[in-house]
Amino acid sequence: MSKLFSEKTKQVFLGPLSKNNPIAVQVLGICSALAVTAKLEPALVMGVSVTIILAFSNVIISLLRNTIPNRIRIIVHLVVVAALVTIVSEILKAFAYDVSVQLSVYIGLIITNCILLGRLEAFAMGNKPWESFIDGVGNGLGYAWILVVVAFFRELLGSGTLLGIKVIPQALYDAGYVNNGLMILPPMALILVACIIWVHRARNKELQEK
Amino acid sequence: MENIFSIFVKSIFVDNMVFAFFLGMCSYLAVSKNVKTSLGLGAAVVFVLGVTLPVNYLLENYVLKEGALAWLSPELASLDLSYLAFILFIAVIAAIVQLVEMVVEKFTPSLYASLGIFLPLIAVNCAIMGGSLFMQQRAFVNIGEATSYALGSGVGFLLAIVGLAAIREKMEYSDVPGPLKGLGITFITVALMAMAFMSFSGLKI
Numbered sequence: 001m002s003k004l005f006s007e008k009t010k011q012v013f014l015g016p017l018s019k020n021n022p023i024a025v026q027v028l029g030i031c032s033a034l035a036v037t038a039k040l041e042p043a044l045v046m047g048v049s050v051t052i053i054l055a056f057s058n059v060i061i062s063l064l065r066n067t068i069p070n071r072i073r074i075i076v077h078l079v080v081v082a083a084l085v086t087i088v089s090e091i092l093k094a095f096a097y098d099v100s101v102q103l104s105v106y107i108g109l110i111i112t113n114c115i116l117l118g119r120l121e122a123f124a125m126g127n128k129p130w131e132s133f134i135d136g137v138g139n140g141l142g143y144a145w146i147l148v149v150v151a152f153f154r155e156l157l158g159s160g161t162l163l164g165i166k167v168i169p170q171a172l173y174d175a176g177y178v179n180n181g182l183m184i185l186p187p188m189a190l191i192l193v194a195c196i197i198w199v200h201r202a203r204n205k206e207l208q209e210k
Numbered sequence: 211m212e213n214i215f216s217i218f219v220k221s222i223f224v225d226n227m228v229f230a231f232f233l234g235m236c237s238y239l240a241v242s243k244n245v246k247t248s249l250g251l252g253a254a255v256v257f258v259l260g261v262t263l264p265v266n267y268l269l270e271n272y273v274l275k276e277g278a279l280a281w282l283s284p285e286l287a288s289l290d291l292s293y294l295a296f297i298l299f300i301a302v303i304a305a306i307v308q309l310v311e312m313v314v315e316k317f318t319p320s321l322y323a324s325l326g327i328f329l330p331l332i333a334v335n336c337a338i339m340g341g342s343l344f345m346q347q348r349a350f351v352n353i354g355e356a357t358s359y360a361l362g363s364g365v366g367f368l369l370a371i372v373g374l375a376a377i378r379e380k381m382e383y384s385d386v387p388g389p390l391k392g393l394g395i396t397f398i399t400v401a402l403m404a405m406a407f408m409s410f411s412g413l414k415i
Contacts, residue, residue, distance in 0.1 A: 024393075027236065027239060027240065027393060028236065029236070030232070030235040030236055030239065031232045031233055031234065031235040031236065031336045031340075032232075032336075034232040034235065035231060035232045035233075074304065074330070074333065074334070075301075075304050078300050078301075078304055078333075078334075079297065079300075079301070082296045082297040082300050082301075083297060085296055086293060086294075086296050086297060089296070090293060105340060105343035105344060105347060108295075108296050108339070108343045109233070109336050109339055109340055109343065111296055111300055111339060112300070112334050112335065112336040112338075112339040112340075113336070114236040114334065114336075117334050185405075185408065186229065186230060186231075186232065186404055186408075187229075187401040187402070187404040187405045187408070188401070189232075190397045190398070190400050190401035190404065191397070191398060191401045193397055194390070194394045194395075194397035194398045194401070197389075197390075197393055197394040197397065198387075198389050198390050198394050199389075200389075201388075201389035201390075201394065202388075202389040208388050208389055208391060
C-alpha cells in the first residue's frame, strides 16, 4: 500500500476533493453540473460517468503523452474522450434507459466538459499513468460530490423526495407545507452552487479573490 | 418561412443556451470580465454555430440516421450509424474551427487579433456541441430550420454574455462579502438574469 499511495499521490487524490475542487475552485465543468441536478438519480449517474470517463481518458492520454504531436493534441484528446463517452452512453442506453433519457444531451456533452480537457491538458500530458488515474478519480469525485449536494437540496425542497422516494411526511403537507417550485427551475442550481462556493471559501480563506 | 422565424426568436429568448440549458457556462463565466472581449467571443460563437450546425445537420440526415445512407445504395438502407454521432460531430466542429481560424487569420487579421485565444477554444465550448446534439434531438425538417436555430442560439449566447459582462463591469465598485467575491457573486448574478429570462417562457410564437 505504501508504494501505491505515496505522499504525492495522496495529495493528487485529496486535492480536488476540497482545496482544488474542479467546480468550486478551478471553475471547470459547470454546464453539466447545473443542468442535471434537478433530481438526485441523474446527478449520481452523471457523477459516476464523469469519474469513469475522466479516469480512463487520463490513463490513455498519459500513456500516449510522448507520442502525441503538440499541434494536434486537442483533436487527439477529443477523439479519445468521444470514444469513451460513446461507450458509456451506449451502456446507459442498454442498462438504465430512463436515466439516459433524463440526461439527454448532457451525456454527449461530457465530451466538451471542460473538466476533461482541463485535466488532460494540465495533468495527464505531464504525468505517469498511475498518478493520472488517481488524478482522474479524484477530480471526478470532487465534481460528483458537488453535484450530489446540489441535487440533494433541489430534490428534497423542490419535490419532497429523494431518489424518487417520498421523504417529507404527508402530515407536513396537511399542515400547509408546500414544495418550493422554484427549486426545480434552473436558476436555483446556480444559487446553490454559489452557496457552496460561499461556505467553501469562508472556511478556506486563502481561496478568496481580492 | 414563418416557422423559421419563430424558431429563431424562440432559441434566443425561450430556449436560451445559457439560461435555460447552461451550455457554454465555462467560457461564459471566464470571459465575461469586460464587454469588449465578451462581444468578440459572442460573435465567434454565432459564427461557428452558424457554420457547424448545418454541416452536422447534413451529416446526421444523409449519413448517420437509420436508413440515411439509402441514397448511396439500397443495401445500405438498414444501416444505423447513429452511435458514431458524438465522434463525427466533435470532429466536424474541431475541423471547422481550425478552418475558420485559418481563414480569419488570412483575410481579416484585425478580427483574428481581437478574438485571440477564443477562436481555438470554441471547439470545446459546450454551446457548439450542445447545438448539434439538440439539433439531433429535435429533428428539424429542413436545413433552413437548423440554420435558424443555430443563429438564434448563437445570438442568445451573445446577448447573455454581453449582458453579464456589462453587469460585472459595474460590480467592480460594489462591496461584496469576501467569500462571495469573484466567482460566487457572478453565479448569483447569472441566476438572477436567468430568472428574468424565464419570464419569456410564456411567450407564444
